[in-house]
Amino acid sequence: xxxxxxxxxxxxxxxxxxxxxxxxxxxxxxxxxxxxxxxxxxxxxxxxxxxxxxxxxxxxxxxxxxxxxxxxxxxxxxxxxxxxxxxxxxxxxxxxxxxxxxxxxxxxxxxxxxxxxxxxxxxxxxxxxxxxxxxxxxxxxxxxxxxxxxxxxxxxxxxxxxxxxxxxxxxxxxxxxxxxxxxxxxxxxxxxxxxxxxxxxxxxxxxxxxxxxxxxxxxxxxxxxxxxxxxxxxxxxxxxxxxxxxxxxxxxxxxxxxxxxxxxxxxxxxxxxxxxxxxxxxxxxxxxxxxxxxxxxxxxxx
Numbered sequence: 293x294x295x296x297x298x299x300x301x302x303x304x305x306x307x308x309x310x311x312x313x314x315x316x317x318x319x320x321x322x323x324x325x326x327x328x329x330x331x332x333x334x335x336x337x338x339x340x341x342x343x344x345x346x347x348x349x350x351x352x353x354x355x356x357x358x359x360x361x362x363x364x365x366x367x368x369x370x371x372x373x374x375x376x377x378x379x380x381x382x383x384x385x386x387x388x389x390x391x392x393x394x395x396x397x398x399x400x401x402x403x404x405x406x407x408x409x410x411x412x413x414x415x416x417x418x419x420x421x422x423x424x425x426x427x428x429x430x431x432x433x434x435x436x437x438x439x440x441x442x443x444x445x446x447x448x449x450x451x452x453x454x455x456x457x458x459x460x461x462x463x464x465x466x467x468x469x470x471x472x473x474x475x476x477x478x479x480x481x482x483x484x485x486x487x488x489x490x491x492x493x494x495x496x497x498x499x500x501x502x503x504x505x506x507x508x509x510x511x512x513x514x515x516x517x518x519x520x521x522x523x524x525x526x527x528x529x530x531x532x533x534x535x536x537x538x539x540x541x542x543x544x545x546x547x548x549x550x551x552x553x554x555x556x557x558x559x560x561x562x563x564x565x566x567x568x569x570x571x572x573x574x575x576x577x578x579x580x581x582x583x584x585x586x587x588x589x590x591x592x593x594x
Contacts, residue, residue: 297351298340305352308337309359315389315413316356320349325392328416353392360390389413401426408436415441421449421459425466434470443472450481457490457524464494479504489518490527496534511538512590519583519590524571528579529558535586549589556586 297305305325312330319326323345325337341348357363361384385403388396389410397418400410411433414423424442427433433442446463453459464481467473473481482504485492492514495503503510515535522528539553564578576583 295351297348297355298342301337301340301352302355304337305355308335309356311335313390314386315417316392317417318349318352318392320345323348325352328413356391357393360387385410386413389417394418397423404430406430406433408433408438411436411438411442419445421446421453421463425463428466428470428472434472439470439472443467443470443477447473447477447481450484455523457488458526460488460490461493461526461530464491465498468494468498485514485517488523489514489521490523492518493527493530493534496538497530500534500538509593512593516587516590519587522576522579525561525565525569525575528561528575528583529565532556532558532560532586535590549592553586553589560586 296302308325308327311327313327314330315328317326317328318324323339323341325339327335327337329335339348339352385400385405388400397414400406400414401418401423406414406427411427411430414427415438424446427438428442428446433439446467450460450463453463467481468478481491482495485495496511496514500511503514507513515531518527518531522531535553536556539550539556542550543554544550560582561579564582568575568578570578
């Protein structure tokens with residue numbers, strides 16, 4: 293069994309790598325190597341395995357790694373842990389995108405040294421919701437050319453998250469943090485909270501004093517909507533924390549309801565959640581003794 297690429301594939305790969313290659317992606321299903329060139333064009337190279345497909349893909353990655361990193365052993369698996377934590381040197385990030393390893397792309401995406409240009413190449417190599425969120429949290433990316441690209445992608449894919457409430461909250465939180473939403477996009481996401489209140493949560497966390505619309509009761513009304521019918525424990529916990537932070541920052545001497553709301557937090561629900569993994573209607577019944585007085589205080593605020 294051969295331990296090298298076929299002569300034809302090796303020759304064509306050498307010709308390809310002699311160009312200004314910025315990123316490489318291997319399609320394992322169709323056995324095609326795709327390359328992004330510096331001029332923005334793409335090149336494709338079908339592979340012709342003379343052994344098992346999985347082994348041939350490994351050989352292709354070894355050849356790519358030998359060219360980009362000077363290490364024919366491929367992307368070392370043991371590096372994945374610390375590169376995920378952003379410890380890869382910035383000088384090596386570009387080379388990691390040229391070896392066709394998904395884990396190497398993940399390392400680039402997690403790096404604090406990520407630039408707008410590298411984000412463009414990484415996005416071409418592996419365009420996922422998780423990667424869009426991670427990269428948009430970097431100001432260099434959010435304020436660069438890729439900011440609007442990643443923002444539009446996340447906004448368009450929000451409806452497909454459906455019942456994944458944690459992903460909805462995290463995605464909206466990133467979009468608000470990045471500051472890349474247009475006024476129309478921001479308002480549209482807020483309005484989705486009427487149908488699925490987990491959309492509200494990140495707004496309550498990130499910008500409680502700057503919610504869409506001019507209604508001064510928007511924060512209180514959204515909190516009430518969520519707590520009347522929360523879907524998951526995470527939605528409850530994050531909403532309770534947002535309530536406590538908001539009212540502790542807006543004290544009004546002599547207002548007992550506001551004083552009590554300033555003490556609200558996820559800690560109030562922890563005793564219930566520590567004994568139950570329930571969600572939906574069963575969770576709401578178990579939480580009623582905790583939530584009812586909070587709702588009463590919120591509703592008392594005129």
